[in-house]
Amino acid sequence: MFFRHLIASALTTLLCFSAWAAPLTPEQHAAKEKGIALYNQYKAISAEPYLKIAAQAGDKEAQYYLGEALRLNNRFMTEEAYKWYVAAAEQGDYYAMYRLSGTGSDLCSAMGNCPPDHRTPGDWLLLGRKTAQALAEKGDSEAMYVLYYLSNNFEWLEKSAEAGFPIAQYDLARLYEQGKGFFFPPWKRSEKVEELAKKSAEGDFIAGIFLYQQFLEGDDTAIRYWTEKAVNLGSAEAIYGYGAFLAHEPEQYGFPLDLIKAYGFIYMLKDLDGGGGMQENVEYKLPKIASKMTPEQIEQAKVFAEEWKATHPPLSFFPPKLGF
Known part of the structure; x- marks a missing residue:
């Protein structure tokens, strides 16, 4: 029953979202x-109602993120999460297609009762x-x-990095760091990791900067x-360290x-409401700084x-878009 209802719901969604011409208001x-x-602040529950507004208006990125938040x-993959992944995928979102390709036992394919027009994870x-x-x-480096x-084809990651996609540069650096690939002489490996990390950092990728x-x-x-x-990019971890x-x-x-400035940076992390486990750090560090200051x-x-918050990007932990 769940799977029949799931497919019907997904097909209804596709009919409702068959035309996406109108831009968001x-x-x-x-x-x-x-x-x-x-x-991105690890507050996915709070994110749902906001994402739903744009998802219902037909924005495929919002649909993907709503699927991620719900999942x-x-x-686990719920009926509603699946619906929004399908809506995004039907608009060409390959992130959503990747997520749907790994749903496996959550979907009707596990029951062997998919209708002829239903796409399986393999599809x-x-x-x-x-x-x-x-x-x-x-030449789309993100698509690479x-x-x-x-595809699990390592060459596409290398091509993406060569084409300048900073996330690929970071991922490739970490894989080389972990022993992937052949380098001679051996110290060339470390040189390549540093080169890729620098390029990723120059592309404003936070994990690349840290590496x-x-x-x-x-x-x-x-x-x-x-x-x-x-x-300045809004990294919550960097802001905590900087304030300290x-x-x-x-x-x-x-x-x-x-x-x-030290107190101000640590103080603004309160906005995370404990997201990412930051509240414990704030409660530890803020009194130590305050003890050196006047009330004024x-x-x-x-x-x-x-x-600062009014003139900079929102605080973020920058989780990977491909999710967890």
Whole structure:
């Protein structure tokens, strides 16, 4: 019964979303951005109503993220999550196709009762490969990256990295770091990992920045530069570290003492409401900084935090789009 209802629901969704010509209204776009921001703060439950506004309006990216939020919140592929993945996939979203290709036992394929016109996980895998490859052959570096996961063909990851996709550069660096590939002489491996990490960092990929910083020990000027770069991109982890360094808690890498900014950066992490386990860090570090400050300085720090948030991207943990 569940699977028959699942297929009917998915087909109904496709009929309802058969035409996607209308762009999002400003209100729908704002809801989408808010939903994705909450998802990236590990607050997928809070993200759902915002994502649903844009998903119902036909935005395929919002549909994909809504499927992700529903799947993660329920810890398995639900009927509703499946519906939104299908809606996104039917609009050509290869991330959704990848997710549908791995659904396996959650769907009617496990029961052997799929209707003739129903796509199995294998069908979605083939469609995902076809969709991504068509774009990859035109030079789309992101499509090359997803095609690697859809095909398990390592060459596509290398091509994506060569084409400049920063996430692929990071993933390739980590795989080389773990022993993938052949390098002679052996030290060329470390050189290649550093080269890829630097390129990924230069592409504003947060994980790439963190990886590249591992090669910069002893170069405090470079470490400060990349820390501040990650902070300005909204990385919650970088902001916590930056606030601690500015407070000299600990004193490291030559960061100047600035208690007002230090308190402000740590204080703004309260907005995460415990997302990513950050609340414990805030509760530990903020009183240590406050003990060095006057009440007036603390108020100045709170004003600084509000002004910073108004002019920078939202706080984020930058989870991978392919999910968990």
